[in-house]
Amino acid sequence: MTTDATSRAIIHLDMDCFYAAIEVRDRPALRGKPVGVGGARDRRGVLTTCNYEARKFGVHSAMPTFMALQRCPNLIVLPTRFDVYRREAAVVREILHRFSPLVEPLSLDEAYLDVTAHPGAPGPLAQVIRDLIFQKTKLTSSAGIGPNKLIAKIASAMRKPNGQLEVAAAEVPGFMQDLPVREIWGIGEKTERRLEELGVKTCGELQRFSRPDLVDLFGKFGSELFDLCRGIDDRPVEPDRPRKSLSTEETFPSDLETLEQCEERLAELYQELMADLAQKETSRRVNKIFVKLKFADFSRTTAERAGLEPSLAGFRALLTEAFARTGKKVRLIGVGVRFAETPAAELQMALL
Ligand code: TTP
Numbered sequence: 001m002t003t004d005a006t007s008r009a010i011i012h013l014d015m016d017c018f019y020a021a022i023e024v025r026d027r028p029a030l031r032g033k034p035v036g037v038g039g040a041r042d043r044r045g046v047l048t049t050c051n052y053e054a055r056k057f058g059v060h061s062a063m064p065t066f067m068a069l070q071r072c073p074n075l076i077v078l079p080t081r082f083d084v085y086r087r088e089a090a091v092v093r094e095i096l097h098r099f100s101p102l103v104e105p106l107s108l109d110e111a112y113l114d115v116t117a118h119p120g121a122p123g124p125l126a127q128v129i130r131d132l133i134f135q136k137t138k139l140t141s142s143a144g145i146g147p148n149k150l151i152a153k154i155a156s157a158m159r160k161p162n163g164q165l166e167v168a169a170a171e172v173p174g175f176m177q178d179l180p181v182r183e184i185w186g187i188g189e190k191t192e193r194r195l196e197e198l199g200v201k202t203c204g205e206l207q208r209f210s211r212p213d214l215v216d217l218f219g220k221f222g223s224e225l226f227d228l229c230r231g232i233d234d235r236p237v238e239p240d241r242p243r244k245s246l247s248t249e250e251t252f253p254s255d256l257e258t259l260e261q262c263e264e265r266l267a268e269l270y271q272e273l274m275a276d277l278a279q280k281e282t283s284r285r286v287n288k289i290f291v292k293l294k295f296a297d298f299s300r301t302t303a304e305r306a307g308l309e310p311s312l313a314g315f316r317a318l319l320t321e322a323f324a325r326t327g328k329k330v331r332l333i334g335v336g337v338r339f340a341e342t343p344a345a346e347l348q349m350a351l352l
């Protein structure tokens with residue numbers, strides 16, 4: 001059966017201050033206090049996120065920790081625990097899959113669901129999903145419900161934290177009218193500034209331009225803008241295609257000569273990999289870890305070990321092994337994981 005694009009029911013679900021909410025849940029004494037999660041000030045760290053109490057002071061994601069502490073001196077800064085976040089995200093993901101096979105994760109705490117085929121009305125359905133998530137995890141989430149991804153995503157942000165907003169197809173024109181153009185997916189600072197120069201701040205104002213006008217101004221994206229500013233978005237909800245591995249690597253400006261130098265860089269790459277893993281591959285079980293080295297003469301070697309969860313100690317052992325194979329100067333280090341073959345089955349097992 002093909003579904004008319006205008007009659008879809010899409011939910012955008014986003015956990016509230018996800019990492020911070022988990023830390024506060026696990027440390028009840030922190031309830032009501034401003035909490036950030038990320039790197040320590042003295043190590044030039046950056047916050048991954050913070051709770052809503054901290055946001056009142058102007059603290060936000062990606063802010064250097066020292067700056068966050070200037071704005072909010074009582075901020076409690078906790079280190080990240082990616083393994084815990086991944087586990088919670090997997091529980092959430094499993095709940096979402098009970099309601100539709102069409103779940104498209106945007107990050108570990110955010111996803112679109114196409115619930116068009118579900119017999120329930122989408123608004124109450126979103127409430128049921130959020131209640132279930134809370135029941136299982138004691139974490140709150142917010143949802144937007146609309147006829148497409150654009151509307152659903154914008155709507156969920158409007159009722160944060162712990163709320164939801166449904167925009168019916170008939171309400172879309174009114175919803176878009178006063179909406180700032182920057183809310184549209186694809187409009188960055190540059191486009192926003194150009195539009196402002198044209199006297200355009202809201203989607204309603206943008207609607208005065210014809211499609212050819214917008215193409216003249218913005219090229220191919222202009223044509224998309226013509227639809228988006230009217231709340232029209234035909235992008236389908238696309239479930240994840242499982243990848244086989246995830247890795248991160250760095251080529252160094254000058255070759256590394258000693259194992260100690262390599263170990264220092266390995267620790268940084270490990271942090272990056274873990275953050276990436278938490279964001280992109282929430283529910284997958286890792287069944288192999290590996291370290292890849294490329295040497296000054298461009299030859300390469302990979303050391304890997306099966307049956308290990310990723311840990312710094314595990315990667316260090318592999319680095320030592322790979323380094324000892326040649327003793328040549330190191331031009332690039334890569335660290336990565338390979339996933340178990342059948343993600344869905346693995347996940348079911350993990351949750352039993
Ligand atoms: P978001 O959903 O963007 O933020 P959030 O859940 O913390 O807060 P909100 O209530 O506004 O949704 O990101 C989800 C998690 O991803 C967040 O808890 C921490 C992590 N993250 C980073 O590591 N770096 C970042 O720059 C951002 C934005 C998020």
Ligand code: MG
Nearest residue numbers: 014015016017
């Ligand atoms: Mg979130």
